[in-house]
Amino acid sequence: MISGDLRKMQATVEGVKNVAYKMRIGENLVPLNDHIGKKVSLSFSGAIHCIHCGKTSKKSFSQGFCFPCFKKLAACDSCIMSPEKCHFHKGTCREPEWAEVHCMQGHYVYLANSSALKVGITRGDQLPTRWLDQGATQARPIFHVANRRLSGLVETLFKEVVADKTNWRNMLKGLDIEFDMYREQERLIELVYEGLDSLQTEFGIEAIEDLSDKNETHEFHYPVLEYPTKITSINAEKTPLVEGTLMGIKGQYWILDTGVINIRKYTGYEAKLAIQE
Template sequence: MIGNLRKMRTAVNEQGAVSYQLQLNDETVPLAPYIGQSVSLRFSGAIRCIGCSRPTKKSFSQGYCFSCFKKLAACDSCIMSPEKCHYHLGTCREPEWAEQYCMQSHYVYLANSSGLKVGITRGDQLPTRWLDQGATQARAMFIVPNRRLSGLVETIFKDVVADKTNWRTMLKGPSELIDLEAEQERLIGQVWQQLDGLQYEFGIQAITEVEYGQTHQFDYPVLSYPTKVVSLNAEKQPEISGTLLGIKGQYWILDTGVINLRKYTGYEVEFTA
């Protein structure tokens, strides 16, 4: 099967078991049957922009050509730093795109991936966002009306808890379980004055604590985790092959190393097993 890579599709059942599908263009391949089997990804070197579909020699921002990287709102700096959203200033690159993706409800959450962290995501991206990060536990804390406000709330929490996943630690095994409800109460107790300040500025209803919040747990399809994480680079090694020991986040865990498939979004690849 040959096509241009897209982010793997994820699903989770009621028991928390995560499943994956490899996506090449519009075709998908369920990956569960290949866990424990020999697989191969052969990269041709061709890249097609996921924004405009034109060939590009280099990928920017996980799959875009340079032209799209410079003009699309999806590639603006506020995507990585949502508190910098400038839609309200009238300077958004694509106001219509922002209305669809940024000016809608967002969650501020706690997750346990490589340890406790805070994060934000659109309301329609749960639990996908958690699965893409390889979280073994996650819990929504607040719901807010737009992306910028979610970033401002996240920024407050970043002073007292991590906001990034250590991918190497995440790939070495499931994190030790954490009482996320207790951590939520502890952290809010440390930043309540700053939260009050945002509510004073944006309105008391702008930041709403999720009622009856639930801590979700996830179980990834992994036969064994590596004791030493060796990263595989398709730019230097066009054919990535080995026994597929598991999948977590957007990473394949092979007996030869690990590869972040999302990094190669838009790359043409041949999958064999």
């Protein structure tokens, strides 16, 4: 049995397409793929510790922060969820030095297939992690842009013609439809071409680099023995002992024979992990 505060699972690609997971609990990294099909349990103590300051918190905000940190940190500002609202250029950023590292650097705009086609953005150093966290089976970068705000402005154009959210229930049912990602990017770019042209006029041609003919489509296979036909979500605050047979892992979810649980949702929660050998 291993105990400690949870963090989101570490996901990497092994070989060409296979996704490998490790559980981050306290100071431990526990490989999970070899335990698919075994009985597992997570026992939550009820304690929550802020992932920034470490203080005990009655509630978790923005996936792992206490309320004071949630209110003051740039990582918790509304522009993190809506990057087109970035206000760094107005001189009102909560933490300009943090933003220089995390926001004022190159970002990718991408298309992903996570049960359906979607558009998304991420920092340059977060691929393919971002795709794996969303449970994408296919993904393709289409633009590289100068900063986070600009990535949000480009994404906003695409949101008019394609979804920007993952249907997590369909993703966990394994309802994957294979797309010709190259053809889809060409179709969507044609629909938003005028808006892209306007952004390049405003920010400069070099601020938005077209990658549509420079990258290949990435594909991912997840360690899942069996997908559920009906999704039953487990709330660890109501059910502090989460146990069952681990049927698979996709995105940041455990798929158990007793239901599914979003591990990332409980970042900072103190828990004990047990795996039946």
